[in-house]
Amino acid sequence: MRAILLFLFSKTYATPMKVIDHINEAKETLFSFEILPPLKGKNVQSIYDGIDPLMEFKPKFINVTYHREEYIYKDRGQGLLEKIAIRKRPGTVGICAAIMNKYQVDAVPHLICGGFGKEETENALIDLQFLGIDNVLALRGDSIKTESVFKPHENGHKYAVELIDQIREMNYGNYLMDDYQLEPTDFCIGTAGYPEKHFEAMNLATDLHYLKKKIDAGAEYITTQMFFDNEKFFAFEKACRNAGIDVPIIPGLKPIKTLNHISFLPQFFHIDFPEELSKELLKCTSNEEVEQVGIEWGIYQSKELKKAGVPCIHYYTMSKSDMVKKIANEIF
Numbered sequence: 499m500r501a502i503l504l505f506l507f508s509k510t511y512a513t514p515m516k517v518i519d520h521i522n523e524a525k526e527t528l529f530s531f532e533i534l535p536p537l538k539g540k541n542v543q544s545i546y547d548g549i550d551p552l553m554e555f556k557p558k559f560i561n562v563t564y565h566r567e568e569y570i571y572k573d574r575g576q577g578l579l580e581k582i583a584i585r586k587r588p589g590t591v592g593i594c595a596a597i598m599n600k601y602q603v604d605a606v607p608h609l610i611c612g613g614f615g616k617e618e619t620e621n622a623l624i625d626l627q628f629l630g631i632d633n634v635l636a637l638r639g640d641s642i643k644t645e646s647v648f649k650p651h652e653n654g655h656k657y658a659v660e661l662i663d664q665i666r667e668m669n670y671g672n673y674l675m676d677d678y679q680l681e682p683t684d685f686c687i688g689t690a691g692y693p694e695k696h697f698e699a700m701n702l703a704t705d706l707h708y709l710k711k712k713i714d715a716g717a718e719y720i721t722t723q724m725f726f727d728n729e730k731f732f733a734f735e736k737a738c739r740n741a742g743i744d745v746p747i748i749p750g751l752k753p754i755k756t757l758n759h760i761s762f763l764p765q766f767f768h769i770d771f772p773e774e775l776s777k778e779l780l781k782c783t784s785n786e787e788v789e790q791v792g793i794e795w796g797i798y799q800s801k802e803l804k805k806a807g808v809p810c811i812h813y814y815t816m817s818k819s820d821m822v823k824k825i826a827n828e829i830f
C-alpha cells in the first residue's frame with residue numbers, strides 16, 4: 499500500500515517531507531493552516547473548496563483536526579432513552595491522504611489520547627505509515643462534552659507526553675507487544691503549546707515544565723493555541739527558551755469572524771483579547787464589521803510575527819478560506 503501510494507505521489511510530488519525539515523530548509527516564514535474534517539455525510543468537496551483558494555500561498559503543510567466521539571440520547575419510545583456514542587467529524591486520516599494525493603502538500607493528522615487504547619494508537623500509526631504520512635501532531639484531546647474532566651481510555655494515555663513516548667518508541671522499532679524490534683516508523687512529532695497557559699495548569703511555569711517533558715520525550719516542534727496579543731507569544735517564546743525548550747515554535751492565529759466569537763473565543767479557548775482589539779470589537783454591530791476588524795488584526799499580527807522571524811504562521815481556518823486568504827494576500 500505504502501509503495502503504491504509513494505509511487506502515485508512520486509509522479510507529481512516531491513517526496514513527502516517532515517514539518518521539521520520544511521522549517522529547517524526554509525529561508526523565510528512559512529505559511530500553513532488547519533482544517534476540520536467535514537461533518538459526517540458531507541462531501542469532501544467542501545474541504546477542497548476551503549483549500550483551493552489558499553494554494554496560491556504555497557502551504558508547506560496542512561493540519562487536519564481529530565474529533566472524538568460525543569454522546570447523544572436517542573428516544574426509543576415508551577420513555578426509553580438510549581445513550582449512543584457518535585463521531586460527528588470522522589475521516590481525519592482519509593482527508594490527510596486525499597490532501598497529499600490531490601495537492602501534493604504534506605498533511606499533518608492530529609492524533610489524540612482520548613478514546614484511544616494504546617493498541618488502537620499503534621494501529622492508527624501503522625495506517626499513517628502505510629499511507630506515507632510521516633507527520634503527526636500528538637495531543638491529549640479535551641474531555642467529552644458531557645464530562646467535566648478528561649478521562650483517559652482504560653488502556654490509553656492520560657497526557658500527551660505518554661502518547662509522544664509511544665510514537666518515539668515506534669520510531670525506535672519498539673512496538674507494544676513484542677520483545678523484539680520491528681521495523682521502525684519515522685514520524686515527525688509536533689506538540690501543542692499555550693502562550694496564555696493551558697487552562698488546567700496551575701501556572702505558566704508548571705505548564706512549561708510539562709511542555710519541556712514533551713520535547714524531551716521526542717516532540718520536534720510546538721504549534722501554539724490561538725492568541726491575539728503578540729506580546730504574549732513573544733513572552734511565551736522567551737519563557738520557553740529560558741526553560742531549555744529549544745525547538746521551533748509555530749504561532750497559531752485565528753481571525754475573529756462573528757459577533758458571537760467576541761465572547762465565545764475567550765470562554766472556550768481561555769485566551770484574552772488585548773485592549774486595543776477589544777475597543778475595536780466593542781464598536782462592531784454586525785458580523786461584517788467584526789470580520790473587517792478580524793482581517794485587519796490578523797494582518798497586523800502576521801506582519802509583526804513575520805518581522806520577528808517566526809518559522810511559520812499557522813492559521814486556524816475552520817475549513818473556510820475567505821478571511822485567511824485576505825490576510826495571506828498581505829503577508830505571503
Ligand SMILES: Cc1cc2nc3c(=O)[nH]c(=O)nc-3n(C[C@H](O)[C@H](O)[C@H](O)COP(=O)(O)OP(=O)(O)OC[C@H]3O[C@@H](n4cnc5c(N)ncnc54)[C@H](O)[C@@H]3O)c2cc1C
Nearest residue numbers: 563564608637638639640657658690696698699705708723
Ligand atoms: C495546535 C492545537 C491543535 C489542537 N487540535 C486538537 C484536535 O485536533 N482535537 C482535539 O480534541 N483537541 C485539539 N486541541 C486541544 C487539546 O487537545 C486540548 O487543549 C487539551 O486539553 C490539551 O492537550 P495537550 O496535548 O496540550 O495536553 P497535555 O500536554 O497532556 O497537557 C494537558 C494538561 O496537563 C498538564 N500536564 C501535562 N503533562 C502532565 C503530567 N505528566 N503530569 C501532570 N500534568 C501534566 C499540562 O500542564 C496541561 O495543563 C488542540 C490544541 C492545540 C493547541
